[in-house]
Amino acid sequence: MQLETYISDLLYRYECVTIPEFGTFLTQRASAAIDDATNTFYPPKKTVSFNEQIQKNDGLLAHYIADVEKIPFEVANEKIAKRVNSIKSYLTQGETITFKNIGDITFNSEGKILFEPAYSLNYLTDSFGLSQLVSPTVSREVYKTEVEAIEKVIPLTVTPEKRKARPYFKYAAVALIALTVGGLVSSKYYVEQIEQHNQLAQEKAFQQLDAKIEQATFNLNPLPAITLNVTKQSGNYHVVAGAFRVEDNCESIISELKAQGFNARTIGANKYGLHEVVYGSYETAEEALIILRDVRKNQNEDAWLLVKDLDAVTE
Known part of the structure; x- marks a missing residue:
């Protein structure tokens, strides 16, 4: 044993x-x-x-x-x-x-x-x-030595003596403040114009949409009723066949499992964004574990059991 x-x-x-x-x-x-x-x-x-x-x-x-x-x-x-x-x-x-x-x-x-x-x-x-x-080691370059060398060649500090010797710094600062204030005022005006334009365009689009919906309402022809036979699966114990990053890949796996006699389906994506395909869902843990044991022995040794409360999914 x-x-x-x-x-x-x-x-x-x-x-x-x-x-x-x-x-x-x-x-x-x-x-x-x-x-x-x-x-x-x-x-x-x-x-x-x-x-x-x-x-x-x-x-x-x-x-x-x-x-x-x-x-x-x-x-x-x-x-x-x-x-x-x-x-x-x-x-x-x-x-x-x-x-x-x-x-x-x-x-x-x-x-x-x-x-x-x-x-x-x-x-x-x-x-x-x-x-x-x-993960590969992240290499970080240190620029402190280079900056110190540059400061020795090009002084970046403006001392009080230099400000007195160069009074144009004062006028440059005043000009900079004026340009900043002017830019803020013009920017605010430009934003208000854009918002007003967008609002008018949106109202116009809604009016056109309402007109089309009203016209379509009177042109609808009654369609014949369709009766669907829907089989629902239930149970919180799911035998998982695999999880796939691309959702389209689930369809081929489900087709193969159904051809083998399983009531296969997809139960949506987990918190990692992987779409999970199950052999079936079961009401009790004992029933699910029996299926899991048989699947791992004869078909897929990587199959596993998921215990999760899901809403019923129609097929």
Whole structure:
């Protein structure tokens, strides 16, 4: 039994997944981060940890295995217990147990569990499609030395003695103030003329539009009624096939999935501007996870589960 596969499926949806009589995998949301030393940008993610103190069976893992494999709940618990005994046996022999896409578990010298998380998979569904980004170093030129050298050659300071020796500075300042005031007055007048012109043009356009609408109202011919058979999808659990920057690309993917028998559709753009295409939407998490498991096993290992309340979308 590939226990790590079932655990990995559940980590997308839940913050903790317990292996009875062994321990619990915990997830915690981590914000986006920047490594100043390497200029690397990391997207938001879920960090995974392990706590061997939490071993009480909450039934989550066993229920999921029972639903996927179509076996009784008690048989699923027996399979988990058998797998746990095998894991403990390998650990006591000094071997490392690898949970794919989750991390490695070993025993230390004191017989305590050490967990080293793997970072190959981001369990935060909001960050789907985002990866780390390395930015090139920004080079900044410093001009302070050049400016100091220029000031030594061309003094920029006007001292009181220089103002007395050059009285035309005073008249130049007066002229500058006069030009500024005159420019402001003429600019204000010009802006008022433009606004008045735009207002008249807008009123004229509205009059022409009203006339055309009135004329079109009397020339409309009644159209035959059309009856549409509309099928609505509902449910807050969506199995996502992919997200696309260009919305037109969604149509071909939806056509392919419908040809394979899925009730595929697009559920709009997420907060990153990516248009999401789903295999289908489902009322319960159990139903959606069963479909997700089958899709990832047979068709698309990158498919993921989105839990989101959406308005019903007609197809």
